[in-house]
Amino acid sequence: MHSITITRPDDWHIHLRSGAALQHTVKDVARQFARAIVMPNLVPPVTNVEQAKSYRDCILRYKADNAEFEPLMTLYLTDNTSVEDIEEAAQSDFVKACKLYPAGATTNSDSGLTDIEKAYPVFEKMAELGMPLLVHGEVTSPEIDVFDREKVFIETKLRPIIEQFPNLKVVLEHITTKDAVEFVASQGPNVAATITVHHLMLNRNDMLVGGIRPHLYCLPILKRQEHQAALIAAATSGSPKFFLGTDSAPHTKEKKETACGCAGVYTAYSAIELYAEVFETHNALDKLEAFASFYGPDFYGLPRNTDTITLVKESWKVPKKLCLGNDTLVPFRAGETIEWKIRDND
Numbered sequence: 001m002h003s004i005t006i007t008r009p010d011d012w013h014i015h016l017r018s019g020a021a022l023q024h025t026v027k028d029v030a031r032q033f034a035r036a037i038v039m040p041n042l043v044p045p046v047t048n049v050e051q052a053k054s055y056r057d058c059i060l061r062y063k064a065d066n067a068e069f070e071p072l073m074t075l076y077l078t079d080n081t082s083v084e085d086i087e088e089a090a091q092s093d094f095v096k097a098c099k100l101y102p103a104g105a106t107t108n109s110d111s112g113l114t115d116i117e118k119a120y121p122v123f124e125k126m127a128e129l130g131m132p133l134l135v136h137g138e139v140t141s142p143e144i145d146v147f148d149r150e151k152v153f154i155e156t157k158l159r160p161i162i163e164q165f166p167n168l169k170v171v172l173e174h175i176t177t178k179d180a181v182e183f184v185a186s187q188g189p190n191v192a193a194t195i196t197v198h199h200l201m202l203n204r205n206d207m208l209v210g211g212i213r214p215h216l217y218c219l220p221i222l223k224r225q226e227h228q229a230a231l232i233a234a235a236t237s238g239s240p241k242f243f244l245g246t247d248s249a250p251h252t253k254e255k256k257e258t259a260c261g262c263a264g265v266y267t268a269y270s271a272i273e274l275y276a277e278v279f280e281t282h283n284a285l286d287k288l289e290a291f292a293s294f295y296g297p298d299f300y301g302l303p304r305n306t307d308t309i310t311l312v313k314e315s316w317k318v319p320k321k322l323c324l325g326n327d328t329l330v331p332f333r334a335g336e337t338i339e340w341k342i343r344d345n346d
């Protein structure tokens with residue numbers, strides 16, 4: 001049987017949510033990944049070390065006793081984040097990054113930055129302390145078309161930040177455009193990007209042709225095919241600037257299948273298997289390990305994992321529905337077949 005063994009991967013961008021949802025989200029991520037950068041967009045958001053610690057403790061309570069999963073915590077930057085907040089975060093051994101949400105850009109981003117330049121003293125401290133800045137890179141101005149929001153953000157917001165703070169480590173999260181790929185590739189080694197599996201597998205036709213598929217609606221929104229092709233080329237290029245971040249973001253079935261549905265795709269149930277499928281489709285299985293397991297920790301200055309997982313070419317069906325606390329969740333590829341499977345006894 002066809003199989004590949006790779007260093008255990010990490011997920012550098014995930015939403016685990018809080019409360020009863022953790023029972024499911026933590027199990028799914030820990031089945032595949034050793035570590036995950038946990039997004040702080042809870043209600044209320046995780047804005048300081050104390051909150052990050054109690055959120056981390058909640059996550060660890062849902063980890064099976066034998067599972068070795070380490071949540072890497074992040075702080076949500078608000079207009080009130082202080083330089084002292086950053087210093088405290090850098091002193092902790094579990095806060096690994098801070099997240100910039102432009103206010104109003106995405107799910108639970110209302111407390112995000114209303115004026116990015118006002119946070120420059122905070123960025124300066126982050127640069128000094130080597131704390132990475134993770135960016136949801138979309139502008140929010142109503143006059144900017146939703147399909148152009150990433151591209152406009154890069155030119156009007158991100159480029160000035162990087163010019164002002166040339167040593168700041170920046171991850172442009174969940175990139176969706178050729179423009180983002182080119183921008184990140186053109187910058188120094190302190191600028192990187194995560195790429196989701198759904199943006200590698202899909203373009204906007206998949207979401208909109210033949211009927212609207214609310215479970216494929218996410219932010220940044222799926223783009224046209226040429227952008228998808230640029231993401232595939234970046235992920236399979238062997239460049240250390242591009243690494244795995246699922247942006248798995250669960251919302252209940254009820255909140256997705258409605259007149260005004262939430263943004264987010266739940267890929268955590270089968271993420272590494274899906275990435276294996278994409279890399280195989282593009283004849284790049286040999287590039288999967290570095291993308292999934294090396295470039296992320298290298299960028300963050302963390303050790304690579306030392307254990308392995310084995311993926312076997314074996315088809316299996318994703319359930320039509322999963323539980324999310326007391327609610328129902330429709331995972332990515334619900335009811336469909338996936339061609340790769342993690343071997344259970346690893």
Ligand SMILES: NC(=O)N[C@@H](CC(=O)O)C(=O)O
Nearest residue numbers: 015106107218219249263264
């Ligand atoms: N990606 C999404 O569509 N949604 C994320 C937020 C985010 O990462 O922007 C969520 O928290 O639901």
Ligand SMILES: [Zn+2]
Nearest residue numbers: 106136173219
């Ligand atoms: Zn985001």
Ligand SMILES: [Zn+2]
Nearest residue numbers: 015039247249
């Ligand atoms: Zn996200």
